[in-house]
Amino acid sequence: MKITHLSTYGGYGEVGSTVLRLDQSLKSSGVESAVVCLHHTGHSTSANVISSGLFGRIGSKFNIFAERFFSKILTRKSSAPFSLQWFGRSAIHHPAVRHADVIHLHWVNDGFLSPKFLAQIDELEKPVVWTFYDSNAFTGGCHDHQNCENYHKECGFCPLLKISGKNDLSHKTWARKKRAYSELNCHIIAADKLMADAVKLSSLMGFREVAIIPRSMSKVFKPYLKPDAKKILRINSDKFVLMTSFTLLMNDLFRGAFNLIDALNDLAARPGIDQSNFELVILGSKLGETLPEFPFKTTFLGSVSNDEHLSKCYSAADVFIVPSLQDRLEDGVMESLSCATPVVAFETVGTLQVVRHLENGYLAEYGSMEDLATGIEWLYHDENAPDIQKEARRTILTQFSEGVIAEKHLLLYQSLIDLQPK
CATH class of the missing domain: 3.40.50 (Rossmann fold)
Structure with missing residues (x-):
């Protein structure tokens, strides 16, 4: 052929x-x-x-x-x-x-x-x-x-x-x-x-x-040990790392940044959530844009053009959050799962193709910031987090x-x- x-x-x-x-x-x-x-x-x-x-x-x-x-x-x-x-x-x-x-x-x-x-x-x-x-x-x-x-x-x-x-x-x-x-x-x-x-x-x-x-998915996107990946980003290994991307945040049509802030404010106010245990890491730079304050310590990584280093960034995260309501499948979802990092996102046409609810991530009710926060909290408290991470990686290996x-x-x-x- x-x-x-x-x-x-x-x-x-x-x-x-x-x-x-x-x-x-x-x-x-x-x-x-x-x-x-x-x-x-x-x-x-x-x-x-x-x-x-x-x-x-x-x-x-x-x-x-x-x-x-x-x-x-x-x-x-x-x-x-x-x-x-x-x-x-x-x-x-x-x-x-x-x-x-x-x-x-x-x-x-x-x-x-x-x-x-x-x-x-x-x-x-x-x-x-x-x-x-x-x-x-x-x-x-x-x-x-x-x-x-x-x-x-x-x-x-x-x-x-x-x-x-x-x-x-x-x-x-x-x-x-x-x-x-x-x-x-x-x-x-x-x-x-x-x-x-x-x-x-x-x-x-x-x-x-x-x-x-x-x-x-490119073979370059693969998991690294989370403690080692966090060390590369100079993050304490005990921190629960929330990750998203600047592109998703600044989607004006669907107000990604405000969606995430509302969800994180809801999360921060919940019993059993110690804000000092969390760190928000954002792929991309603020580029001079003014964003409201997030309730957790926040680090902007700047532009990451090297896919190998980007894999280490995804591996350092405990959850990748997609606050956008768009139906398209965001690249970050696939890349994150490939690096064994579960995804929390709204239930859309795009995410339904890859994210399996309570197996390799969490699909929140469309438009519900409270449910988006619930998905993050579920991963934070779930003792089976290592199994969820393995399932995230397995999804990519078996399907993509x-x-x-x-x-x-x-x-x-x-x-x-x-x-x-x-």
């Missing part, structure tokens, strides 16, 4: 790293796997770069920056990115693509596979799999549809565009994608149920088959390890190959 992955970036960022992990896992299973990317970042030694030579590299960088430049000047200031997909590069002439049994598309924005070049792939008459990491493939340009439902129809009246209307750029991009997708037969992979449900509601992709295959996720891909690839005319 020969699998070729197409991704804008090789080894760069969350998606690039995910693609390379899958590539390596498939190779370990005896599959001939290759990654073809638009841009080489220096970290992707195993990836094939489609833009070879000086002019090729210049062209790929031009596509990336031109796409970002025009998107920026045509959209409003927003946390949700938007892609026009005016610029692109064909991939069908690369040997690894032409000789593949299955072509696996990943994140192909930033000047790689525009709708025109996506349609070309169907000329090769090979099974095509496409993993969606965000909403862009089935919208008129946005990468996070948030609460907008325009993608259910034909887009238009886009809230992200400076000039918005029935036939705005989002509708025109939607129309280009519709024409391209009519010539592209592909099977979709969604990383979670939330994404799968959004795909099924979309006018562009709702009629296609969708498989749910989560992203694998690189080998397990590679096997799920292999089953999908083989089923598509078997459907090909003999």
Whole structure:
């Protein structure tokens, strides 16, 4: 079996790293796997770069920056990115693509596979799999549809565009994608149920088959002995360490910081809770933001870019708290469980996929700060904490390890190959 992955970036960022992990896992299973990317970042030694030579590299960088430049000047200031997909590069002439049994598309924005070049792939008459990491493939340009439902129809009246209307750029991009997708037969992979449900509601992709295959966890995220990990962070080993991330706290839409403060104030006022026994550790920096006071001693760790050190940070915690009410599965949940640290979070679509109530963590009633505090208190008093920690780690090993996720891909690839005319 020969699998070729197409991704804008090789080894760069969350998606690039995910693609390379899958590539390596498939190779370990005896599959001939290759990654073809638009841009080489220096970290992707195993990836094939489609833009070879000086002019090729210049062209790929031009596509990336031109796409970002025009998107920026045509959209409003927003946390949700938007892609026009005016610029692109064909991939069908690369040997690894032409000789593949299955072509696996990943994140192909930033000047790689525009709708025109996506349609070309169907000329090769090979099974095509496409993993969606965000909403862009089935919208008129946005990468996070948030609460907008325009993608259910034909887009238009886009809230992200400076000039918005029935036939705005989002509708025109939607129309280009519709024409391209009519010539592209592909099977979709969604990383979670939330994404799968959004795909099924979309006018562009709702009629296609969708498989749910989560992203694998990197082997770098593994547990360390808690006393040793706490020592690295200069925390007394007797302290019960609460951990969260600054990103979750400063989610303005769902008031993450205030959710956590309310829950911790509730916890601190309970009988049997000695505030001096607790320490709150926050991944990330305050960055000048003014936050209300927390009831426990609080340490901001700053930005942690090294995953090995980040694993030690998670391992130092006795509980990882997710105060956000968003439905998406936060990366910190998976990373924390992988490091044998239980998670306390609200019961949402995202957390329900991973956190098992009273087994590897605690799922609080949606929106109840009192119940969030109860989850923390349960872990603090529970004498079976070591068993809960082991179950957290076991969840990742049995459901989200690189080998397990590679096997799920292999089953999908083989089923598509078997459907090909003999």
